Amino acid sequence: MSDETSVRLGLPLLQSGQAQKEMFHNEALTLLDLAVQPVVESVGMNAPPTAPVAGICWVIGTAPSGAWTGQAQALAGWSEAGWRFIAARDGMAAWSLVDGAIARFSDGAWTVGRVSGTEVVLGGNVVVGARQAAIADPAGGSTTDAAARAAIISILAALRTHGLIAR
Known part of the structure; x- marks a missing residue:
């Protein structure tokens, strides 16, 4: 962990003697609001919407452009202060409104609607x-x-087709 951000989500940490601590605290809360149980408009969009609404989120595609450049596959949320991003990590999940399904990030990619388990x-x-x-x-x-x-x-x-017995 660095002295300035949290390990997993990169949330800004308060420092002793730091001025305007409320700004860092509010930024951390804004990022948590994006990251905790996210609901996204869609998965894989590469260009940011032209008129985003505060509180709405997306999963960025693999070839982002515009304000999303350099944020491939991240969660992107619009706030009143502009775009906020959370880098995707294995195990992340978000509900995709357009797909009506869970999107999961694993092995460097987002998959939508895929359920995996042992039973x-x-x-x-x-x-x-x-x-x-x-x-x-x-x-x-x-x-x-x-x-x-x-x-x-x-x-x-x-x-066999459903994979319940071997072919």
Whole structure:
């Protein structure tokens, strides 16, 4: 941590004997307002809007221009004092209004609407867990039921397509 800013969000820290501490405190609060549970208009916009409204935020794209130059993939928020930026860090998430989904920053990029985890739990019950081994399509047998076989093949295809069993 530097003596002047916080480690993760780069918030300005108060210094002993510092004049006008309220300015630094207010700047830190403005940046926290942008960073905590952000809701953004969109993800990946490269040019700032022409008439931003105070309190509205965006996730900047990879080739920013204008007032956003040098702030690739950062959170950008307009305040009454101008643009404020928070650099993206792995694990950051923001609700994207235009997409109606969560955007997450990981491995140097924002992804929208992607959910990852190890299982899905509904009502306390695991309904989707780890991927299972491949299951072969039915073949052979002494009695062949074409309709049942077609149904089983369709079920297996759906499970493979959704990634629930290996191909």
